[in-house]
Structure formats: structure tokens, C-alpha cells
Amino acid sequence: MNYFEFDTNVSKKTRAMQQSAREFGMEVVRPAGIQLDKIQDPADAIAEQSCLWDVFRKYRELGFHKLLLPPAFGGKMGKVSAQARRLIFEQLGYADAGLAISMDLSGMPFLLGTLSASKEVRDWARQYCQDSEANMIGCWAITEPDHGTDWIMATTKAGANPKVVPSLTAVKKGNEYILNGRKSASVTNGTIATHGVVHVGLDLSKGMHGSGLAICPFDLPGVSKGKPLDKLGKRPLNQGAIIFEDVKIPEKYMLLKIPGLFEANSIGKGIVGLANSQMGLVVSSQARAIVDETLNYAKEHSCNGSALSEQQEIRLKLFNMFKTAESARRFAHSVAEHSPLGDPNPIAKMFLAIRATFWAAGNSISLLQDRYDTYKDSKRIKAIVQKHKPGSGIIDWSIYGMASKVLATETAFNLAREAIEIMGEDSLSTDNPVEKMLRDARTSMIEDGVNEALALAASEKLLA
Ligand SMILES: Cc1cc2nc3c(=O)[nH]c(=O)nc-3n(C[C@H](O)[C@H](O)[C@H](O)COP(=O)(O)OP(=O)(O)OC[C@H]3O[C@@H](n4cnc5c(N)ncnc54)[C@H](O)[C@@H]3O)c2cc1C
Structure with a gap:
């Protein structure tokens, strides 16, 4: 159905990108998602001839992989508005919530790598922007076989418990770190990733x-x-595990090398907040797709001699579904609109286009860490840390990111259940898109933090 557009001041350029994303979503992503879902052996889903690669290549061809990368590396951050990014990812989530997140996460190491002191690492961002064949794919390797929720709780006071520690460790020897341990089989893009953001003990x-x-x-x-x-x-x-056995990495690959840098949980919760806000955007859009499937079904099918859509009880249910999905969606957009990765101001825009900015930023971050012992007691640093501590009065955006994800995933799952009640036996067929959407929505409730764990982590911040 056609929906009321809440976003105002949408430029022609943004509209055109939204339209490209809609076409890409419905012509490439949705059919590929359905096809990939039915493949029995997940190894076949990533084989060379798999349609997965058509999705990744088209995503690159449209330049969507560069949206968050700075222009200094060939990216579009600041050139394409944050509003356009939201509207694009909404279309991708509508098409397939799993593939949308897979594409989105594929750029994460290259984005964070722009803040490295190492030219080699920063250059990966440039190579990634130029990579139209999807040869470079990123992942976010955080959870471990014994530590899923523990990584979410790491953003809280509970994360200081020395009895609960990361199983992947990095030990410094000279100018290198030696990594041993493994990341869980749940890591998105795990078996296809060429690079990763890797959390280490x-x-x-x-x-x-x-x-x-x-x-x-x-x-x-x-x-x-x-x-x-x-x-x-x-x-x-x-998804798949990544195993590290005596892996030597140069020191320059360690972006954050001070354990618990100033306030470890500030950085962790920032990343979790951003990831969850994006999940909220993508999955609330899937909720809308579930409503659309149900509306179409109700118009096309009848029961007891009349169209389902003519029956009052079904009409009430349909309106409630519409209302619930649109509320979650609007909340997700409002949260994403206030993301720290919003539109840069004109001066920041200028700096984003200059490579030297990133050379200076990377080296400053590194220097600050090398001189941590000197700086950590400085009045200025203490004041910054104090200012950002829970209870300091600064509004913690990450709580909203978590709330957006929890609301969107619960909404999508509840709506898929409702759709199944309305459609009856027909909904159980694997040919019915809602059957897949129900499984996807339930999975999303675990992804990027089990909803209950996110609620517990966020509530600590609410009570601070
Ligand atoms: C589709 C998908 C994509 C994912 N992508 C990634 C990715 O890109 N990178 C990555 O690293 N990981 C990824 N994950 C992993 C995901 O983050 C974890 O599955 C999630 O954090 C939960 O961890 P777990 O599965 O180990 O569950 P557990 O931590 O074992 O939790 C099991 C149950 O116990 C409860 N529980 C556990 N500890 C506590 C506690 N202290 N207090 C209260 N309740 C508790 C939980 O709420 C949950 O209900 C992905 C998962 C999915 C499903």
C-alpha cells in the first residue's frame, strides 16, 4: 500500500536514491532472499555462482556501500544526507532484513579503519570504496561461543567482573599482538569476511x-x-565462526589498545547503540512488509463466502497491525535521525574530504593511548570522562538505539504471528513470504543482543 511520507524536505536526489533502493530491493534483494532461504546447505548459499553475489555486486554498483565512508577515501559521507541513508536502508529492510544487515555490516571495519594511525589500515577504506566486485567484505566479530550476552553486559557495570572474561585474547609481544581464541558461529558475514572489527581481551x-x-x-x-x-x-x-591460532598482528592493527580505555563501556555502548538503531530501522521496515503481505492476502482470499477484508474482525486486526508497525517504524526513524552519525556541519564536511584529517585523527588517537598514563590523570581528560558518565545529565542516545531494536523486533515478530492467524494454513507454506518473515523476525530478537539483555543493559543507564 502507499504510506504517508513523514519525512519532510526530501530532495530530488534523495528521492531518486530511495527509488533506486526500492527497485534494487524488490527486483534483486527480495527474490535473492527467498532463493537463498530455500538452499539446504548454507555452503551453497555462498558458492561462487550464488545469487548472494549479485546482491553484493549491485549494492556496490549503486554506491550504497560508500554511504558512511568519508569522501577522503572515495566515500559519500556528508555528500549523501543521513536522511537518504535512512530511506535507503528502510527499502533494503523491507526487501530482506537479513541481507540488509549483511550488506550494512560489510563496511564496518573499513569505516572504523579510517581512524587508524596506520596508512595501510586507512587505505583499506579507499580500496573498499573502489571495490565493485565485493572482494572486500567486513564483519563485526564480537560474540564468542561462551560469551554472547556477556558482550552486551560489557557495556554495564557487570562488565567489570574479572570472572567473566573474553575468550579471544591478544597478548602484546614487542611490536605485535598474538591472538588466540575464537569468535562465535553467529558472526554475520563470518565465513565470507575478508576483514573484521575484532573485540579482544x-x-x-x-x-x-x-x-x-x-x-x-x-x-x-x-x-x-x-x-x-x-x-x-x-x-x-x-554467519560463521572465526578462529585465531597464534595469529600475529602488527600493533598498528589494534585501534583501541588500552584495556578499558577511559570508560570501556562508553565505547562499547556507542557501538551497540548504533548497531541497534540500524536494526530498528531495518526490522521495523520488515514489520511494514508483513502488514502489506497481510493486507494483500485479506483482499485476495475469502472465508465463509465473503472476502476476508470484508469481515469486521479482520479489519480491526489489520488496522491494529498497521498502527503498530507504523509506530515502531516512526520511532526507529526518529532515533536514527538523531544518531551520532548524522549530517556533518559544513566545516566537518570540508575536513571529511581531506586525507590529512584522518592521518591526524589516527595518530592523535594512537598517541593519546601511548601516553595514556600521563593523560588519564589530566584534568581535561577527567572532565571529559566525568561528563559522559551515566547520570551526568548527558542524554544517552544508545538507550534509544536499543529501545528501537527491541521495539522493532518484537513488533515484527508479533505482527508475523498475527498474520499467520489471519492467513491460517496458507501461512505455513514455504511459498508464503510471511512464513520466512516470522522466522527472520524471531531471529532478529536475538541478533545484536537478546532483547531481554538489551533491556537489562539499557535499564542500568535509565536508573543511573
Ligand atoms: C542473525 C544474527 C546475527 C548476529 N550477528 C552477529 C555479529 O555480526 N557479530 C557477533 O559477534 N555476533 C553476532 N550475533 C550473535 C548475537 O549477538 C548473540 O547471539 C546474542 O548476543 C546472544 O548471545 P548468545 O546467543 O550467546 O546467548 P546467551 O548469551 O547464551 O544467552 C542465552 C539466554 O540467556 C539469557 N542471559 C544470558 N546472560 C544473561 C544475564 N547476565 N542476565 C540475564 N539473562 C541472561 C539471554 O537473555 C538469553 O535469553 C548474531 C546473532 C544472530 C541471531
Whole structure:
């Protein structure tokens, strides 16, 4: 159905991008998602001839992979508005919530790598922007076989418990770190990723807070991958373990090398907040897709001699579905609109186009960490840390990111259940899009943090 457009001041350029995303979504992403979902062996879903690669290549051809990368590296950050990014990802989520997240996460290491002191790492961002064949794919490797929720709780005070520590560790030896351990079979893009943002334990006495963040290429000796995960929902989204056995990485790959840098949980919760806000956007759009499927079904099918859409009880249900989906969607957009990754001001825009900005930023971040012991007690740094502590009065946007994800995924799942009640037996056929959407929606409730864990983590911040 046609929906009222709440976004005002949408430029012609943004409208055109939204339209391209809609066409890409419905002509390429949705059919590929359906096809990939039905593939029995997940290894076939990532094989060379798989339609997964048509999705990734078209995404690159449209330049959507560059949306968050700075122009200094060939990206479009600041050139394409944050509003356009929202409207594009909404279309991709509508088409297939799993593939939308897979595409989105594929750029994460290259974006964070722009803040590295190493030219080699920063250059990966430029190569990624130029990569139209999807040869470079990123992932966010955080959870471990024994630590899923623990990584969400790492953003809270519980993360300081020294009895709960990351299983992937990085030990410094000279100018290198040696990595040992594994990331869980749940890592999105895990078996197809060439690079990753990898959370590692640096100082186990500090519990999960004692972690650092490395940007790693996966062609290093000692890195291996598990089998692609076979699973219930979001089957088109590749997942798999990444194993590290005596993997040596140069110090320059360690972006955050001070365990618990100033306030480890500030950085962690920032990343979790951003990831969850994006999930909210994508999955609330899937909720809208579920409503549309149900509306169409009700118009086309009859029961007891009259069209379903003519029956009062069904009409009431349909309106409630519409109302619920649109509320979650609007909340997700409002939260994303206020993301820290919003539109840069004109001066920042100018700096984003200059490579030297990133050379200076990367080296400053590195220097600050090298001189951590000197700086950490400085009045200025203490004031900054104090200002950002929970309870300091600064509004914590990450709570909204988490709320957006929880609301969107619960909404999508509840609506899929409602759709199944309305459609009856027909809904159970694997030919019915809602059957897949139900499995996808349930999976999303676990992705990027089990909803209950996110609620617990966010509530600590509410009560601070
Ligand atoms: C589709 C999908 C994509 C994903 N993508 C990624 C990715 O890109 N990168 C990545 O690293 N990971 C990824 N994950 C992993 C995901 O983040 C974890 O599955 C999630 O955080 C939950 O961890 P777990 O599965 O280990 O569950 P557990 O942590 O084992 O939790 C099991 C249950 O116990 C409860 N529980 C556990 N601890 C507590 C506690 N302290 N207090 C209260 N309740 C608790 C949880 O709420 C949950 O209900 C993905 C998962 C999915 C489903």
C-alpha cells in the first residue's frame, strides 16, 4: 500500500536514491532472499555462482556501500544526507532484513579503519570504496561461543567482573599482538569476511571491560573459519565462526589498545547503540512488509463466502497491525535521525574530504593511548570522562538505539504471528513470504543482543 511520507524536505536526489533502493530491493534483494532461504546447505548459499553475489555486486554498483565512508577515501559521507541513508536502508529492510544487515555490516571495519594511525589500515577504506566486485567484505566479530550476552553486559557495570572474561585474547609481544581464541558461529558475514572489527581481551583482570578493538585482515597465518551456520531464520545472512591460532598482528592493527580505555563501556555502548538503531530501522521496515503481505492476502482470499477484508474482525486486526508497525517504524526513524552519525556541519564536511584529517585523527588517537598514563590523570581528560558518565545529565542516545531494536523486533515478530492467524494454513507454506518473515523476525530478537539483555543493559543507564 502507499504510506504517508513523514519525512519532510526530501530532495530530488534523495528521492531518486530511495527509488533506486526500492527497485534494487524488490527486483534483486527480495527474490535473492527467498532463493537463498530455500538452499539446504548454507555452503551453497555462498558458492561462487550464488545469487548472494549479485546482491553484493549491485549494492556496490549503486554506491550504497560508500554511504558512511568519508569522501577522503572515495566515500559519500556528508555528500549523501543521513536522511537518504535512512530511506535507503528502510527499502533494503523491507526487501530482506537479513541481507540488509549483511550488506550494512560489510563496511564496518573499513569505516572504523579510517581512524587508524596506520596508512595501510586507512587505505583499506579507499580500496573498499573502489571495490565493485565485493572482494572486500567486513564483519563485526564480537560474540564468542561462551560469551554472547556477556558482550552486551560489557557495556554495564557487570562488565567489570574479572570472572567473566573474553575468550579471544591478544597478548602484546614487542611490536605485535598474538591472538588466540575464537569468535562465535553467529558472526554475520563470518565465513565470507575478508576483514573484521575484532573485540579482544587485553587485560583479563578487568573482566569484559579489559578489552580492546583490532581491525584485522583474515588472510593472516593462523586465521581459519568455521562452517557457514545452518539455522532457522535469516538464512540469506551468512554467519560463521572465526578462529585465531597464534595469529600475529602488527600493533598498528589494534585501534583501541588500552584495556578499558577511559570508560570501556562508553565505547562499547556507542557501538551497540548504533548497531541497534540500524536494526530498528531495518526490522521495523520488515514489520511494514508483513502488514502489506497481510493486507494483500485479506483482499485476495475469502472465508465463509465473503472476502476476508470484508469481515469486521479482520479489519480491526489489520488496522491494529498497521498502527503498530507504523509506530515502531516512526520511532526507529526518529532515533536514527538523531544518531551520532548524522549530517556533518559544513566545516566537518570540508575536513571529511581531506586525507590529512584522518592521518591526524589516527595518530592523535594512537598517541593519546601511548601516553595514556600521563593523560588519564589530566584534568581535561577527567572532565571529559566525568561528563559522559551515566547520570551526568548527558542524554544517552544508545538507550534509544536499543529501545528501537527491541521495539522493532518484537513488533515484527508479533505482527508475523498475527498474520499467520489471519492467513491460517496458507501461512505455513514455504511459498508464503510471511512464513520466512516470522522466522527472520524471531531471529532478529536475538541478533545484536537478546532483547531481554538489551533491556537489562539499557535499564542500568535509565536508573543511573
Ligand atoms: C542473525 C544474527 C546475527 C548476529 N550477528 C552477529 C555479529 O555480526 N557479530 C557477533 O559477534 N555476533 C553476532 N550475533 C550473535 C548475537 O549477538 C548473540 O547471539 C546474542 O548476543 C546472544 O548471545 P548468545 O546467543 O550467546 O546467548 P546467551 O548469551 O547464551 O544467552 C542465552 C539466554 O540467556 C539469557 N542471559 C544470558 N546472560 C544473561 C544475564 N547476565 N542476565 C540475564 N539473562 C541472561 C539471554 O537473555 C538469553 O535469553 C548474531 C546473532 C544472530 C541471531
